[in-house]
Amino acid sequence: MKKKLLAMLLTGAMVLSLAACGGTQTEPAAESDTTATETEAETEVAEAPEATEEQAGGYELALVTDLGTIDDKSFNQGAWEGLAQYAEEFGKTYKYYQPQEATTDSYVETIGLAIEGGAKVVVCPGFLFETPVYIVQEQYPDVSFILLDGEPHNEDYSDYTTAANTMAILYQEDQPGYLAGYASVKDGMTKLGFMGGMAVPAVVRFGYGFVQGADAAATEMGVNVDVMYHYTGAFAATPEAQAMAASWYQNGTEVIFGCGGAVGNSVMAAAEEAGAKVIGVDVDQSFESDTVITSAMKKLSVSVYDGIRDYYDGSFPGGSTSIFSAENDGIGLPMETSKFTNFTQDDYDAILAGLVDGSITINNDVSDTTTADLTLSSSKVTFVE
The missing domain is CATH 3.40.50.2300 (Response regulator)
Structure with a gap:
Protein backbone atom coordinates (compact mmCIF):
# COMPACT_ATOMS: atom_id res chain seq x y z
CA MET A 1 0.00 0.00 0.00
CA LYS A 2 1.26 3.45 -0.87
CA LYS A 3 1.22 4.80 2.68
CA LYS A 4 2.29 8.38 1.96
CA LEU A 5 -0.31 8.70 -0.77
CA LEU A 6 -2.90 7.14 1.50
CA ALA A 7 -2.10 9.62 4.25
CA MET A 8 -2.61 12.60 1.96
CA LEU A 9 -5.80 11.25 0.49
CA LEU A 10 -7.49 10.14 3.67
CA THR A 11 -6.63 12.82 6.22
CA GLY A 12 -10.13 14.27 6.05
CA ALA A 13 -11.94 11.11 5.11
CA MET A 14 -13.09 10.01 8.57
CA VAL A 15 -16.06 12.36 8.48
CA LEU A 16 -16.61 12.62 4.74
CA SER A 17 -16.94 8.97 3.83
CA LEU A 18 -17.83 5.54 5.08
CA ALA A 19 -15.57 3.09 3.38
CA ALA A 20 -13.55 2.92 0.26
CA CYS A 21 -16.11 1.97 -2.32
CA GLY A 22 -18.48 0.80 0.32
CA GLY A 23 -21.17 1.80 2.75
CA THR A 24 -24.09 4.17 2.91
CA GLN A 25 -24.36 6.80 5.60
CA THR A 26 -27.32 6.67 7.96
CA GLU A 27 -28.30 8.45 11.14
CA PRO A 28 -26.45 7.00 14.14
CA ALA A 29 -28.47 4.47 16.10
CA ALA A 30 -29.24 5.03 19.75
CA GLU A 31 -26.94 3.11 22.11
CA SER A 32 -29.74 0.77 23.07
CA ASP A 33 -30.10 -0.11 19.36
CA THR A 34 -26.62 -1.52 18.81
CA THR A 35 -28.32 -4.54 17.32
CA ALA A 36 -31.04 -3.17 15.08
CA THR A 37 -34.40 -4.78 15.64
CA GLU A 38 -36.40 -3.80 12.58
CA THR A 39 -34.37 -4.95 9.57
CA GLU A 40 -34.75 -8.29 7.92
CA ALA A 41 -31.14 -9.28 8.51
CA GLU A 42 -31.24 -8.94 12.27
CA THR A 43 -33.76 -11.76 12.50
CA GLU A 44 -30.72 -13.97 11.97
CA VAL A 45 -29.11 -12.43 15.04
CA ALA A 46 -32.04 -13.43 17.21
CA GLU A 47 -32.86 -16.79 15.71
CA ALA A 48 -29.59 -18.38 14.61
CA PRO A 49 -27.84 -18.83 18.01
CA GLU A 50 -29.89 -21.23 20.12
CA ALA A 51 -27.89 -20.59 23.28
CA THR A 52 -28.67 -17.65 25.52
CA GLU A 53 -26.02 -15.01 26.10
CA GLU A 54 -25.48 -16.29 29.64
CA GLN A 55 -25.16 -19.92 28.54
CA ALA A 56 -22.71 -19.14 25.78
CA GLY A 57 -20.64 -16.60 27.72
CA GLY A 58 -21.86 -13.80 25.46
CA TYR A 59 -21.84 -13.36 21.70
CA GLU A 60 -18.63 -14.99 20.52
CA LEU A 61 -18.45 -13.43 17.07
CA ALA A 62 -19.11 -9.72 16.56
CA LEU A 63 -19.30 -7.29 13.68
CA VAL A 64 -18.90 -3.58 14.36
CA THR A 65 -20.45 -1.71 11.43
CA ASP A 66 -19.63 1.70 10.16
CA LEU A 67 -22.63 4.02 10.24
CA GLY A 68 -24.29 1.92 7.59
CA THR A 69 -26.40 -1.14 8.30
CA ILE A 70 -25.97 -4.87 7.75
CA ASP A 71 -28.32 -4.72 4.75
CA ASP A 72 -26.42 -1.91 3.01
CA LYS A 73 -25.66 -4.03 -0.10
CA SER A 74 -21.99 -3.23 0.50
CA PHE A 75 -19.20 -3.67 3.05
CA ASN A 76 -21.30 -4.17 6.16
CA GLN A 77 -23.60 -6.68 4.51
CA GLY A 78 -20.80 -8.63 2.85
CA ALA A 79 -18.88 -8.91 6.12
CA TRP A 80 -22.02 -9.82 8.05
CA GLU A 81 -22.95 -12.58 5.63
CA GLY A 82 -19.54 -14.23 6.03
CA LEU A 83 -19.68 -13.99 9.81
CA ALA A 84 -23.26 -15.27 9.98
CA GLN A 85 -22.51 -18.15 7.63
CA TYR A 86 -19.67 -19.40 9.81
CA ALA A 87 -21.67 -18.92 13.02
CA GLU A 88 -24.64 -20.86 11.70
CA GLU A 89 -22.54 -23.68 10.30
CA PHE A 90 -20.59 -24.18 13.52
CA GLY A 91 -23.07 -23.13 16.18
CA LYS A 92 -21.39 -19.91 17.35
CA THR A 93 -23.32 -17.03 18.89
CA TYR A 94 -23.02 -13.74 17.04
CA LYS A 95 -24.17 -10.17 17.06
CA TYR A 96 -23.51 -6.83 15.38
CA TYR A 97 -22.93 -3.43 16.95
CA GLN A 98 -23.44 -0.02 15.36
CA PRO A 99 -21.40 3.04 16.46
CA GLN A 100 -22.98 6.36 17.38
CA GLU A 101 -20.65 8.45 15.21
CA ALA A 102 -18.04 8.10 12.47
CA THR A 103 -15.18 8.93 14.86
CA THR A 104 -12.25 6.97 16.20
CA ASP A 105 -13.53 7.36 19.78
CA SER A 106 -16.98 6.05 18.87
CA TYR A 107 -15.55 3.07 16.97
CA VAL A 108 -13.21 2.21 19.85
CA GLU A 109 -16.08 2.48 22.33
CA THR A 110 -18.32 0.25 20.23
CA ILE A 111 -15.60 -2.36 19.81
CA GLY A 112 -15.28 -2.30 23.60
CA LEU A 113 -19.02 -2.97 23.93
CA ALA A 114 -18.69 -5.98 21.65
CA ILE A 115 -15.85 -7.34 23.75
CA GLU A 116 -17.79 -6.75 26.96
CA GLY A 117 -20.56 -8.75 25.29
CA GLY A 118 -18.27 -11.75 24.98
CA ALA A 119 -16.68 -11.32 21.55
CA LYS A 120 -13.60 -13.42 20.85
CA VAL A 121 -13.37 -12.26 17.23
CA VAL A 122 -14.40 -8.76 16.11
CA VAL A 123 -14.81 -7.95 12.42
CA CYS A 124 -14.33 -4.31 11.38
CA PRO A 125 -15.28 -3.50 7.75
CA GLY A 126 -13.57 -0.63 5.98
CA PHE A 127 -10.55 1.66 6.13
CA LEU A 128 -12.22 3.95 8.67
CA PHE A 129 -11.37 1.27 11.24
CA GLU A 130 -7.61 1.44 10.62
CA THR A 131 -6.88 3.73 13.58
CA PRO A 132 -9.51 2.23 15.93
CA VAL A 133 -8.08 -1.26 15.36
CA TYR A 134 -4.56 0.11 15.86
CA ILE A 135 -5.72 1.19 19.33
CA VAL A 136 -7.82 -1.79 20.40
CA GLN A 137 -5.41 -4.49 19.23
CA GLU A 138 -3.12 -3.38 22.08
CA GLN A 139 -5.91 -2.82 24.59
CA TYR A 140 -7.41 -6.29 24.08
CA PRO A 141 -4.54 -8.69 23.30
CA ASP A 142 -6.73 -11.75 23.97
CA VAL A 143 -9.29 -10.74 21.32
CA SER A 144 -8.71 -11.29 17.58
CA PHE A 145 -9.60 -8.62 15.04
CA ILE A 146 -10.33 -8.90 11.32
CA LEU A 147 -9.87 -5.55 9.56
CA LEU A 148 -11.26 -5.38 6.02
CA ASP A 149 -9.75 -3.10 3.40
CA GLY A 150 -7.10 -1.57 5.60
CA GLU A 151 -3.99 -1.83 7.77
CA PRO A 152 -3.80 -0.55 11.37
CA HIS A 153 -2.01 2.78 11.83
CA ASN A 154 -1.96 5.68 14.25
CA GLU A 155 -3.74 8.98 13.69
CA ASP A 156 -0.93 10.72 11.81
CA TYR A 157 0.07 7.68 9.74
CA SER A 158 3.57 7.71 11.24
CA ASP A 159 3.30 4.12 12.46
CA TYR A 160 1.73 1.10 10.80
CA THR A 161 1.60 -1.87 13.16
CA THR A 162 -0.46 -5.02 12.70
CA ALA A 163 -0.36 -6.90 16.00
CA ALA A 164 -0.36 -10.68 16.28
CA ASN A 165 -4.07 -10.64 17.17
CA THR A 166 -5.07 -8.70 14.02
CA MET A 167 -5.66 -9.99 10.51
CA ALA A 168 -5.46 -7.07 8.08
CA ILE A 169 -7.11 -7.75 4.73
CA LEU A 170 -6.56 -5.91 1.46
CA TYR A 171 -8.02 -6.71 -1.94
CA GLN A 172 -6.48 -6.61 -5.39
CA GLU A 173 -9.16 -4.29 -6.76
CA LYS A 298 -14.52 -8.04 -3.44
CA LYS A 299 -15.69 -11.32 -1.94
CA LEU A 300 -16.07 -9.87 1.53
CA SER A 301 -18.03 -12.80 2.90
CA VAL A 302 -15.35 -15.25 1.72
CA SER A 303 -12.53 -13.34 3.40
CA VAL A 304 -14.43 -12.95 6.68
CA TYR A 305 -15.47 -16.59 6.70
CA ASP A 306 -11.91 -17.71 5.98
CA GLY A 307 -10.49 -15.46 8.71
CA ILE A 308 -12.89 -16.80 11.34
CA ARG A 309 -12.25 -20.37 10.18
CA ASP A 310 -8.51 -19.81 10.57
CA TYR A 311 -9.06 -18.45 14.08
CA TYR A 312 -10.86 -21.61 15.19
CA ASP A 313 -8.40 -23.84 13.30
CA GLY A 314 -5.50 -22.30 15.19
CA SER A 315 -3.97 -20.82 12.03
CA PHE A 316 -5.11 -17.20 12.38
CA PRO A 317 -2.79 -15.11 10.15
CA GLY A 318 -2.34 -12.28 12.64
CA GLY A 319 0.52 -9.82 12.48
CA SER A 320 0.50 -9.49 8.71
CA THR A 321 -1.62 -8.37 5.78
CA SER A 322 -3.59 -10.95 3.80
CA ILE A 323 -4.21 -10.11 0.15
CA PHE A 324 -7.42 -11.47 -1.37
CA SER A 325 -7.24 -11.83 -5.13
CA ALA A 326 -8.21 -14.14 -7.98
CA GLU A 327 -5.68 -16.63 -6.67
CA ASN A 328 -7.60 -17.27 -3.42
CA ASP A 329 -11.14 -16.60 -4.68
CA GLY A 330 -11.12 -13.14 -3.14
CA ILE A 331 -12.52 -11.21 -6.11
Missing part, protein backbone atom coordinates in the same frame (compact mmCIF):
# COMPACT_ATOMS: atom_id res chain seq x y z
CA ASP A 174 -7.47 -3.93 -10.12
CA GLN A 175 -8.44 -7.54 -10.89
CA PRO A 176 -12.24 -7.28 -10.60
CA GLY A 177 -11.97 -3.91 -12.34
CA TYR A 178 -10.09 -5.60 -15.18
CA LEU A 179 -12.71 -8.36 -15.41
CA ALA A 180 -15.52 -5.78 -15.59
CA GLY A 181 -13.81 -3.69 -18.27
CA TYR A 182 -12.87 -6.72 -20.36
CA ALA A 183 -16.37 -8.20 -20.13
CA SER A 184 -18.01 -4.89 -21.10
CA VAL A 185 -16.04 -4.59 -24.33
CA LYS A 186 -16.34 -8.30 -25.13
CA ASP A 187 -20.09 -7.85 -24.74
CA GLY A 188 -20.04 -5.24 -27.49
CA MET A 189 -19.72 -1.91 -25.68
CA THR A 190 -17.09 0.60 -26.80
CA LYS A 191 -18.15 3.77 -24.97
CA LEU A 192 -17.56 3.31 -21.25
CA GLY A 193 -17.49 5.46 -18.12
CA PHE A 194 -15.77 5.22 -14.75
CA MET A 195 -17.20 7.34 -11.93
CA GLY A 196 -15.24 6.87 -8.72
CA GLY A 197 -15.77 8.35 -5.29
CA MET A 198 -12.70 9.64 -3.49
CA ALA A 199 -9.43 8.92 -5.29
CA VAL A 200 -8.19 6.63 -2.54
CA PRO A 201 -5.94 3.73 -3.60
CA ALA A 202 -8.70 1.10 -3.63
CA VAL A 203 -10.89 3.21 -5.93
CA VAL A 204 -7.97 4.09 -8.19
CA ARG A 205 -7.01 0.43 -8.53
CA PHE A 206 -10.57 -0.46 -9.54
CA GLY A 207 -10.43 2.21 -12.24
CA TYR A 208 -6.96 1.28 -13.49
CA GLY A 209 -8.00 -2.34 -13.84
CA PHE A 210 -11.24 -1.36 -15.59
CA VAL A 211 -9.43 0.68 -18.24
CA GLN A 212 -6.76 -1.97 -18.85
CA GLY A 213 -9.33 -4.77 -19.12
CA ALA A 214 -11.33 -2.76 -21.63
CA ASP A 215 -8.17 -2.02 -23.61
CA ALA A 216 -7.15 -5.69 -23.69
CA ALA A 217 -10.53 -6.76 -25.04
CA ALA A 218 -10.58 -3.92 -27.56
CA THR A 219 -7.14 -4.91 -28.85
CA GLU A 220 -8.22 -8.54 -29.21
CA MET A 221 -11.35 -7.52 -31.10
CA GLY A 222 -9.74 -4.85 -33.27
CA VAL A 223 -11.98 -2.03 -32.03
CA ASN A 224 -11.38 1.31 -30.35
CA VAL A 225 -12.80 2.20 -26.94
CA ASP A 226 -13.52 5.59 -25.33
CA VAL A 227 -13.64 5.90 -21.54
CA MET A 228 -14.97 8.90 -19.59
CA TYR A 229 -13.21 9.06 -16.19
CA HIS A 230 -14.06 11.09 -13.07
CA TYR A 231 -13.78 11.13 -9.26
CA THR A 232 -16.63 12.82 -7.37
CA GLY A 233 -14.46 13.42 -4.29
CA ALA A 234 -16.82 11.67 -1.85
CA PHE A 235 -18.83 8.49 -1.40
CA ALA A 236 -22.26 10.11 -1.34
CA ALA A 237 -25.13 10.09 -3.82
CA THR A 238 -25.46 13.64 -5.13
CA PRO A 239 -27.47 15.51 -7.77
CA GLU A 240 -24.16 16.55 -9.33
CA ALA A 241 -22.99 12.96 -9.78
CA GLN A 242 -26.35 11.97 -11.25
CA ALA A 243 -26.31 14.94 -13.62
CA MET A 244 -22.80 14.10 -14.84
CA ALA A 245 -23.73 10.44 -15.38
CA ALA A 246 -26.85 11.55 -17.26
CA SER A 247 -24.78 13.79 -19.52
CA TRP A 248 -22.40 10.93 -20.29
CA TYR A 249 -25.30 8.67 -21.21
CA GLN A 250 -26.82 11.39 -23.38
CA ASN A 251 -23.50 11.69 -25.22
CA GLY A 252 -23.36 7.99 -26.04
CA THR A 253 -21.78 6.28 -23.04
CA GLU A 254 -23.24 2.79 -22.87
CA VAL A 255 -22.19 1.64 -19.39
CA ILE A 256 -20.71 3.40 -16.33
CA PHE A 257 -18.74 1.69 -13.57
CA GLY A 258 -20.11 3.38 -10.43
CA CYS A 259 -17.23 2.88 -8.01
CA GLY A 260 -17.75 4.79 -4.80
CA GLY A 261 -20.39 3.57 -2.38
CA ALA A 262 -23.54 5.63 -2.85
CA VAL A 263 -22.05 7.28 -5.93
CA GLY A 264 -23.29 4.14 -7.65
CA ASN A 265 -26.84 5.02 -6.68
CA SER A 266 -26.51 8.32 -8.53
CA VAL A 267 -25.26 6.45 -11.59
CA MET A 268 -28.11 3.93 -11.34
CA ALA A 269 -30.69 6.73 -11.14
CA ALA A 270 -29.27 8.31 -14.30
CA ALA A 271 -29.14 4.95 -16.06
CA GLU A 272 -32.76 4.21 -15.20
CA GLU A 273 -33.83 7.47 -16.84
CA ALA A 274 -31.64 6.87 -19.88
CA GLY A 275 -32.34 3.17 -20.31
CA ALA A 276 -28.59 2.56 -19.96
CA LYS A 277 -26.29 0.20 -18.08
CA VAL A 278 -24.28 0.21 -14.85
CA ILE A 279 -21.48 -1.86 -13.34
CA GLY A 280 -21.77 -2.23 -9.56
CA VAL A 281 -18.96 -2.49 -7.04
CA ASP A 282 -17.81 -4.40 -3.93
CA VAL A 283 -20.77 -6.80 -3.79
CA ASP A 284 -23.35 -8.11 -6.26
CA GLN A 285 -25.51 -5.01 -6.77
CA SER A 286 -27.86 -6.56 -9.33
CA PHE A 287 -30.63 -6.36 -6.75
CA GLU A 288 -30.21 -2.59 -6.49
CA SER A 289 -31.34 -1.80 -10.03
CA ASP A 290 -32.26 -3.57 -13.25
CA THR A 291 -29.63 -1.39 -14.93
CA VAL A 292 -26.78 -3.27 -13.20
CA ILE A 293 -25.31 -5.73 -15.70
CA THR A 294 -22.53 -7.03 -13.43
CA SER A 295 -20.49 -6.02 -10.37
CA ALA A 296 -16.75 -5.84 -9.71
CA MET A 297 -16.75 -7.70 -6.42
CA GLY A 332 -14.72 -11.79 -9.14
CA LEU A 333 -17.84 -11.04 -11.15
CA PRO A 334 -21.21 -12.59 -10.19
CA MET A 335 -21.73 -14.47 -13.45
CA GLU A 336 -24.92 -16.11 -12.20
CA THR A 337 -26.68 -12.73 -12.04
CA SER A 338 -24.76 -10.86 -14.76
CA LYS A 339 -26.71 -9.71 -17.83
CA PHE A 340 -24.24 -10.22 -20.63
CA THR A 341 -25.24 -10.95 -24.20
CA ASN A 342 -21.93 -12.07 -25.72
CA PHE A 343 -19.51 -12.48 -22.82
CA THR A 344 -19.77 -16.11 -21.67
CA GLN A 345 -18.85 -18.18 -18.65
CA ASP A 346 -16.03 -19.72 -20.71
CA ASP A 347 -14.71 -16.23 -21.49
CA TYR A 348 -14.82 -15.37 -17.81
CA ASP A 349 -13.09 -18.58 -16.74
CA ALA A 350 -10.29 -18.00 -19.24
CA ILE A 351 -9.58 -14.45 -18.07
CA LEU A 352 -9.83 -15.44 -14.41
CA ALA A 353 -7.35 -18.26 -15.02
CA GLY A 354 -4.96 -15.76 -16.59
CA LEU A 355 -5.15 -13.59 -13.47
CA VAL A 356 -4.55 -16.61 -11.27
CA ASP A 357 -1.52 -17.95 -13.13
CA GLY A 358 -0.01 -14.51 -13.74
CA SER A 359 -0.18 -14.60 -17.53
CA ILE A 360 -2.33 -11.47 -17.32
CA THR A 361 -0.58 -8.61 -15.54
CA ILE A 362 -2.11 -5.29 -14.54
CA ASN A 363 -0.42 -1.99 -13.79
CA ASN A 364 -1.78 -1.16 -10.33
CA ASP A 365 0.65 1.63 -9.44
CA VAL A 366 -1.72 4.33 -8.18
CA SER A 367 0.81 7.15 -7.90
CA ASP A 368 -1.00 8.93 -10.77
CA THR A 369 -4.77 8.78 -10.34
CA THR A 370 -5.67 10.04 -13.83
CA THR A 371 -4.60 6.92 -15.84
CA ALA A 372 -2.18 9.16 -17.78
CA ASP A 373 0.64 6.79 -16.86
CA LEU A 374 -1.06 3.76 -18.44
CA THR A 375 0.12 2.40 -21.78
CA LEU A 376 -3.01 1.71 -23.79
CA SER A 377 -3.26 0.30 -27.30
CA SER A 378 -6.88 0.66 -28.32
CA SER A 379 -8.43 2.99 -25.74
CA LYS A 380 -8.73 6.71 -25.17
CA VAL A 381 -9.42 7.96 -21.63
CA THR A 382 -10.98 11.40 -21.14
CA PHE A 383 -10.26 12.51 -17.57
CA VAL A 384 -12.90 14.91 -16.26
CA GLU A 385 -11.84 17.17 -13.37
